[in-house]
Amino acid sequence: MSDLISYQLEDGIATLSLSNGKVNAISPDVIAAFNAALDRAEQDRAIVIITGQPGILSGGYDLKVMTSGPQNAINLVAAGSTLARRMLAHPYPIIVACPGHAVAKGAFILLSADYRIGVEGPFNIGLNEVQIGMTMHHVGIELARDRLRKSAFHRSVINGEMFDPAGAVEAGFLDKVVPAEQ
Secondary structure, eight states, X not given: OOSSEEEEEETTEEEEEEOOTTTTOBOHHHHHHHHHHHHHHHHTXXXXXXXXXXXXXXXXXXXXXXXXXXXXXXXXXXXXXXXHHHHHHXXXXXXXXXXXXXXXXXXXXXXXXXXXXXXXXXXXXXXXXXXXXXXXXXXXXXXXXXXXXXXXXXXXXXXXXXEOHHHHHHHTSOSEEEOTTO
């Protein structure tokens, strides 16, 4: 499919594996590859599983793009928001098998899926935008408000609190945590 996202179809299940360097940064090219993979999964009438590489789903948007100019940042966040809406409206279930860290846009990928499974381990899951001086965008706020538990919403969106996998289940980022070997 792409060097950024692989696509494997087996028994009606399309596995999309994000493999874009050390932190699986979400760039315009990654979003285009995601959309192409979702197009293919739709044509294949497949349930979708999204995963990353061992230890990380995604560390969020590509900071090189985000800091290359205001319009580039706006365009990337807009494309990311469109991807989230597409995932939410996908005609077949989307499951995220989160193999580790899911930060910022990585956490929004979790929040945009129908079911989210994480692995046990020393991983951080959450929305760190305010910790790095970014303003949370409206789509992100509403997605978090819809998916996170009320008790975790402000802690996450306003304070940028990060959660371990068990805490991420309590907060609403994950539905289930399993041992890494599963």
